[in-house]
Amino acid sequence: KQWYQRRVAITAGIEIAFKTDVYKLEGNTVSLNGDEVIAPLHKVYKDGSALKIEDVGQFVFSIVQDGKDPLVELTWDKVTSYNLKVHGTCKGSSTGMCGKWNGKAKDDMTMPDGEVAESVEAFGTAWAVDDEDECPAPPPIPDICEDFGLMTEKVGYQEHVVAVLKAGVLGQCSKVVDNSETVNAAVQEICLCFGDKNCACPVFNQFAAACDAAEFNTAGWALKNKNTECAPSCPDGSTFRVAGPKPAPSCSKPKGGRKTQKGCFCPEGQVMEGGKCIAAEDCVCEYAGQRFDIGDKYDKPDICQSCSCVGSGDEKCEDMQCNTECTENELEVTADGECCTKCLANWVEAVNPKPDATVSEPLALTCKVTGVEVTADDIKWVQFAPEVDVSKPKRIFEISDDGLVLTIKNMNEMRVGNYKCVVTKDDKVSEGVFEVLLPIVHEDLIEPVQETVQFIEGKDLVVEVKKLGGTITDLSWECNGVKMEQKIVNKKTGCKLVLKGATADMAGSCTCFVRGIGSQDSAEIKIEAQANEVTVTPLKKKISCTEGKKKCNPKCSVTMTAGSVAKKSVKVCKLEDNGKLSKCKAAKVRKGKYGKSLGKVTAASAGNYVCVHSDNGVDTISDPMAVVVKPAGKILI
Secondary structure, eight states, rough: ETTTTTEEEEEOOOEEEEEEEEEETTTTEETTTTTOSSEEEEOOOOOOOOOEEESSSSSSEEEEEETOOOOOEEEEEESSSSEEEEEEGTTOOGGGGGGOOOHHHHHHHTOOOOOOOOHHHHHHHHTOOOTTTTTTOOOOOOOOHHHHTTTTHHHHHHHHHHHHHSHHHHHHHHHHHHOOHHHHHHHHHHHHHTTTTGGGGHHHHHHHHHHHTOOOTTTTTTHHHHTOOOOOEEEEEEEEEEEEEOOOSSSSTTTTTEEEEEEEEETTEEETTTTEEEEEGGGGGTTTTEEOTTOOEEEEEGEEEEEEEEEETTTEEEEEOOOOOTTOOOOEEEOOOOOSEEEEEEEEEEEESSSSOTTTOEEEEEEEOOOOOOOGGGGGEEEEETEEOOOOOTTTEEEETTSSSEESSSSGGGGEEEEEEEEEEEEEEEEEEEEEEOOEEEEEOOOSSSEEEETTTTOEEEEEEESSSSSSOOOEETTTEEOSSOOOEEOEEEEEETTTTOOOOGOEEEEEEEEOSSEEEEEEEEEEEOOOOOOEESOOSSEEEEESSSSSEEEEEEEEESSSSOOOOOOEEEOOOSSOOOEEOEEEEETTTEEEEOOSOGGGGOOOEEEEEETEEEEEOOOOEEEEETTOOOOOO
């Protein structure tokens, strides 16, 4: 963070990433992966690394790894200052704010651009993470004393700082370690606090840490230095000790360790928990900053253990039981932070499953394998369907040395299709699938012969397109959204779709779709249906019949605009005076004429008759035919 109108930078917190965890020290709080936890804490990892955070008035963060105790140790004063110590095996590997541990003090303040900073301020600013909203680049560092009108007092502040740095062990160290930056920084801090000399204490502590690194023992320096009031303050119930136990007493180790460290320690028989001293017999169990009462069960997934709290700081742990069973082509893999192995399906994937292809340009298809190491011999590239091994034709394809990249050297219509990389490992098979298409552009390849086609129900529907000369590689028809599988007459100059016995529901539209080499076109034709007109016509409108005779036969002709007259679809009926039909009988057809004998003629046979054609509930009725009955032996005029 930056204070004083964003001109002075201080450390407000520290974030440490280790393995899959992120620890944060900020003020008096500790968090693990975003959740606040209680110090002291410890955590063990699968590779044997052990991490601890102790509270001795300041937080001490340490990592023990591969026998290096510690590999890293960081102290945080819970205010603004921190110190970092690393194991000697790290020499030559440090960079950034840690400087270059290479035995050359002059290059310790190397900035990201490789240049060496002229001041501590410039060095710190150069390594700041860019964040324009919260932490914009600061302007040049001012003289705070001058800005605050404290130039007269500044002389006295400087004398105080010099006096502190000349006394005791700091004075001895100042003869070896340059303290000029410390003097300036301490004076600026005092001015920033309007003369409160205690504000320089964190700066003095930083210098003391530098002295420790130079093999001076500065433990308790402030208690022996009469020129300062920087003696450490401790939580209630604890006292500062120059040589307290290391590790500090805790619930899991009430007496602490055999090494020594400075800090705040509780009276014998007590331990520091959450910044307070408690009796050791009041302890519970702790892991990763969480507290567990006696009888509680908890897991340590990083080391594959299940534990129970069995006493004050005592726990009983057992190895977790895993029952991983994978299906035929699943891989059994180990994941970071996971205790048990897990099954990994689809362990091969296409990195670019739908690549952007360009005609006459190369195209690379890339596969990714997760969870297992493979070689080129484990990988086969296939084009399908039908399935063809494309690993061999080097004139057309090229495969990378690791087998994971197939390059189509020259994209054209022939290379369009589906591809897959098939990986076989330990009798397990997985694959990544690619769909290779060329970008489709519009090209005038066809046009309709007629934009609107009318048809009569029952007759054939014929729609046709004309080919305009481009190369056509694929052709299909759809009518009203349904792909047509019926007869398609495809010729060099055009294409017809013939639908036999079309019905009224075929009205709408038919579209011909064609594809060329990297192109496409379509032609839509509007379809209109016409009703099948039926005409029923009397052969005679007046029929004379003799009473007692049987030769009385009303006849009609039936014509249709499409199709033929169905059997038994025509009948002859008497038309009553009220318009109703009666005495209907199926007509017989002879020589294309439809009629029905009225049988032996009687006076009641006289009247009007009609022919009726019926089709799907629709009746077509002829004009009336008048039947006149004459007595036997008389001639009707």
